[in-house]
Amino acid sequence: xxxxxxxxxxxxxxxxxxxxxxxxxxxxxxxxxxxxxxxxxxxxxxxxxxxxxxxxxxxxxxxxxxxxxxxxxxxxxxxxxxxxxxxxxxxxxxxxxxxxxxxxxxxxxxxxxxxxxxxxxxxxxxxxxxxxxxxxxxxxxxxxxxxxxxxxxxxxxxxxxxxxxxxxxxxxxx
Amino acid sequence: xxxxxxxxxxxxxxxxxxxxxxxxxxxxxxxxxxxxxxxxxxxxxxxxxxxxxxxxxxxxxxxxxxxxxxxxxxxxxxxxxxxxxxxxxxxxxxxxxxxxxxxxxxxxxxxxxxxxxxxxxxxxxxxxxxxxxxxxxxxxxxxxxxxxxxxxxxxxxxxxxxxxxxxxxxxxxxxxxxxxxxxxxxxxxxxxxxxxxxxxxxxxxxxxxxxxxxxxxxxxxxxxxxxxxxxxxxxxxxxxxxxxxxxxxxxxxxxxxxxxxxxxxxxxxxxxxxxxxxxxxxxxxxxxxxxxxxxxxxxxxxxxxxxxxxxxxxxxxxxxxxxxxxxxxxxxxxxxxxxxxxxxxxxxxxxxxxxxxxxxxxxxxxxxxxxxxxxxxxxxxxxxxxxxxxxxxxxxxxxxxxxxxxxxxxxxxxxxxxxxxxxxxxxxxxxxxxxxxxxxxxxxxxxxxxxxxxxxxxxxxxxxxxxxxxxxxxxxx
Numbered sequence: 251x252x253x254x255x256x257x258x259x260x261x262x263x264x265x266x267x268x269x270x271x272x273x274x275x276x277x278x279x280x281x282x283x284x285x286x287x288x289x290x291x292x293x294x295x296x297x298x299x300x301x302x303x304x305x306x307x308x309x310x311x312x313x314x315x316x317x318x319x320x321x322x323x324x325x326x327x328x329x330x331x332x333x334x335x336x337x338x339x340x341x342x343x344x345x346x347x348x349x350x351x352x353x354x355x356x357x358x359x360x361x362x363x364x365x366x367x368x369x370x371x372x373x374x375x376x377x378x379x380x381x382x383x384x385x386x387x388x389x390x391x392x393x394x395x396x397x398x399x400x401x402x403x404x405x406x407x408x409x410x411x412x413x414x415x416x417x418x419x420x421x422x423x424x
Numbered sequence: 425x426x427x428x429x430x431x432x433x434x435x436x437x438x439x440x441x442x443x444x445x446x447x448x449x450x451x452x453x454x455x456x457x458x459x460x461x462x463x464x465x466x467x468x469x470x471x472x473x474x475x476x477x478x479x480x481x482x483x484x485x486x487x488x489x490x491x492x493x494x495x496x497x498x499x500x501x502x503x504x505x506x507x508x509x510x511x512x513x514x515x516x517x518x519x520x521x522x523x524x525x526x527x528x529x530x531x532x533x534x535x536x537x538x539x540x541x542x543x544x545x546x547x548x549x550x551x552x553x554x555x556x557x558x559x560x561x562x563x564x565x566x567x568x569x570x571x572x573x574x575x576x577x578x579x580x581x582x583x584x585x586x587x588x589x590x591x592x593x594x595x596x597x598x599x600x601x602x603x604x605x606x607x608x609x610x611x612x613x614x615x616x617x618x619x620x621x622x623x624x625x626x627x628x629x630x631x632x633x634x635x636x637x638x639x640x641x642x643x644x645x646x647x648x649x650x651x652x653x654x655x656x657x658x659x660x661x662x663x664x665x666x667x668x669x670x671x672x673x674x675x676x677x678x679x680x681x682x683x684x685x686x687x688x689x690x691x692x693x694x695x696x697x698x699x700x701x702x703x704x705x706x707x708x709x710x711x712x713x714x715x716x717x718x719x720x721x722x723x724x725x726x727x728x729x730x731x732x733x734x735x736x737x738x739x740x741x742x743x744x745x746x747x748x749x750x751x752x753x754x755x756x757x758x759x760x761x762x763x764x765x766x767x768x769x770x771x772x773x774x775x776x777x778x779x780x781x782x783x784x785x786x787x788x789x790x791x792x793x794x795x796x797x798x799x800x801x802x803x804x805x806x807x808x809x810x811x812x813x814x815x816x817x818x819x820x821x822x823x824x825x826x827x828x829x830x831x832x833x834x835x836x837x838x839x840x841x842x843x844x845x846x847x848x849x850x851x852x853x854x855x856x857x858x859x860x861x862x863x864x865x866x867x868x869x870x871x872x873x874x875x876x877x878x879x880x881x882x883x884x885x886x887x888x889x890x891x892x893x894x895x896x897x898x899x900x901x
Contacts, residue, residue: 291835314722314723315722315725316722316723316724316725317725317837317844317846317863318725318835318846318848318861318863320848320861320863322850322858322859322861323859324858334833334848334861336835336846336848336863340722340736340738343743345835347835366723366725367723367724368723368724368725368868368871368872370871371551371867371868371870371871372867379559392552393551393552394551394552394555394900394901395552395555396552403557403560404559404560410560410561410564
């Protein structure tokens with residue numbers, strides 16, 4: 251593993267720390283994606299059971315900057331939900347994206363707040379808007395929506411809808 | 425109305441209002457004046473029209489019920505008045521709310537603070553007061569309409585929002601952007617960084633107590649906004665950077681405007697440095713206040729000037745360059761202590777570096793197209809629509825159903841005025857994003873506030889909060 255910690259800018263030639271993690275986590279799959287602009291992005295797809303260990307392994311191999319965590323609802327696909335975690339490594343100059351598929355009924359995944367305290371708000375937001383439960387989160391409550399809100403607005407089966415607005419003088423017009 | 429006593433004169437018969445022209449002699453200037461006075465002062469009873477207009481059915485306030493919780497809150501019922509005596513001194517902590525309506529919270533942010541005397545022991549930021557569901561809205565807008573939505577998120581650096589969104593869409597599309605469009609994008613985003621940091625100086629100065637700084641900061645920011653208005657038509661929320669390039673070419677005479685701007689802003693900046701950096705009161709209030717370490721920055725996802733003030737040498741423009749920004753020479757200013765004062769210094773230095781980039785763009789602006797000529801993405805020029813059936817079809821397709829973007833997912837980040845601004849897009853191959861997620865830098869900064877504020881003094885909260893430069897539109901989206 252220590253060889254993989256050498257700085258790598260071009261993903262193809264240099265040793266890839268994400269790939270070496272796959273030896274430990276055979277259940278995970280991995281794609282390297284080279285965009286038009288910007289850095290090579292590693293995308294790893296992990297089942298929910300191995301997610302926490304995989305992220306812990308990534309943190310050990312240098313991805314110690316928490317960037318982003320969000321949910322996606324693929325509605326007709328199975329597994330329906332996905333949690334996408336973005337990590338960054340200052341020393342390796344790489345990004346990695348971890349995708350975890352979660353089932354439609356009882357979407358449940360381990361929280362990574364013990365590894366990255368910064369995941370706190372992001373996991374709360376994902377819980378708030380998608381209803382995905384993060385096991386082990388210290389304070390899993392709604393973040394953006396009111397506490398008594400019913401439903402998870404960013405799910406695809408939650409309509410955009412509208413709120414009836416009462417204008418002044420509306421009763422006179424009718 | 426006629427039997428109401430006249431308040432001015434005291435007699436009963438005075439305010440008889442007769443229809444004009446009835447008896448000719450009454451309508452003199454003196455009676456008119458008296459009538460108008462009567463209308464103001466004698467209306468002691470509720471006018472009927474007012475009562476009907478404010479009746480709004482279901483929205484009326486219900487009569488106060490006998491809710492015990494409410495009465496305790498009002499102070500009419502006292503329970504447990506012996507509890508205070510039982511507590512030891514160490515437990516004498518109280519919880520206070522700062523915000524959501526507080527002038528120095530930069531929008532609507534609420535901080536729940538547990539204080540022990542003057543010392544803060546716990547902080548919990550509570551957000552969501554500005555949540556408008558922009559990510560959900562983004563799923564209902566086409567790719568071309570997308571920038572109008574994202575530009576409103578971080579409303580102080582709208583160009584960065586548009587740039588991050590456009591770069592992400594372009595990655596999925598796989599279109600190449602002309603050189604001139606890239607140069608214009610760099611020009612506008614760097615000027616935006618200047619305007620945003622100038623506003624930071626204004627609000628930061630105001631929160632610390634240097635009120636004149638507020639006026640100066642707003643004034644200089646206005647010179648940038650004037651340039652934006654000339655180029656894009658709007659002072660804020662421009663919708664100028666779009667997938668495929670920019671909306672319009674630079675206007676005639678833009679070089680002269682930019683020259684004026686490049687002359688005036690540094691003059692002001694050196695004055696502000698004298699006003700603040702060399703001001704002992706300002707230094708005392710900011711040095712060693714609200715410290716955050718590089719390790720905490722990493723763990724909490726603190727990026728941008730806030731992380732660089734702690735000595736984290738990381739600027740996305742240098743490490744993962746975009747839009748050809750690697751062609752321009754600039755330095756990345758770093759702080760050492762990670763305190764409020766360093767966060768201020770880093771931003772002042774960044775303004776100078778951004779002006780350096782703007783100067784280089786001004787001198788090396790390439791000629792050519794300002795947007796891609798790929799007709800699947802860019803609408804054709806107006807003239808072509810009259811001549812070519814194909815151009816008409818392209819125009820029609822783009823503005824009715826919008827162009828389609830190949831299926832895939834992409835994360836694209838740019839260095840905004842506040843830090844890493846990332847856009848995560850999932851496309852299902854349709855004309856609208858399947859999922860649009862924006863990783864706002866302020867979101868992470870607000871969440872990291874407890875790390876900076878805990879165990880400091882109440883008076884330092886405002887200084888620390890202002891120094892992280894949060895934009896609540898970016899936090900709540």
